[in-house]
Amino acid sequence: EAQVTQNPRYLITVTGKKLTVTCSQNMNHEYMSWYRQDPGLGLRQIYYSMNVEVTDKGDVPEGYKVSRKEKRNFPLILESPSPNQTSLYFCASSSIRFNEQFFGPGTRLTVL
């Protein structure tokens, strides 16, 4: 089954404790991206990657890191999480045609 998976689905952590949210897709997509969703703001793009070793900033990259060492994986790293990073996070992938984007199920992160 074609899918984007994210782990963990739910995470409660404390300020400053480094964490990684994993994202993996099995569709051989070149493009992958991370978004955060906050009430009233829609989804905002954090980082995206157009292929292995190629990443670029979205609209809200501060406080986040990403890497794309393999085509299928695109982890999101929060080196020192803060409460304002409490949000719902989505990973997504797309082929190079980019006329459709597949989303993962989301990760709900709470930073205390």
Place this chain on the structure above:
Amino acid sequence: AQKITQTQPGMFVQEKEAVTLDCTYDTSDPSYGLFWYKQPSSGEMIFLIYQGSYDQQNATEGRYSLNFQKARKSANLVISASQLGDSAMYFCAMREVTDSWGKLQFGAGTQVVVTP
């Protein structure tokens, strides 16, 4: 600057009626793509429909159609014959191809409630 505007925060629609969700966008890029997504209360994001700026015809996918008015920079989603399962948040999004190929920007969304 906000590039995608959805002016309807929420709306009620009766089952079996058609509903139009408004989306206007702002871009100077001649090449762009427009997307609509559905987010039910369970939280997942479901792709509905895509329209490219050079597509000659309005996109359609089953009960979903996109009313694309390029000169007005509007890309309204039309859902025909609403069903209870259409109750969800709907997001419009845009990708500008020339200047920032990988960036996708979303509107704030419209909450649709379908009533029996």
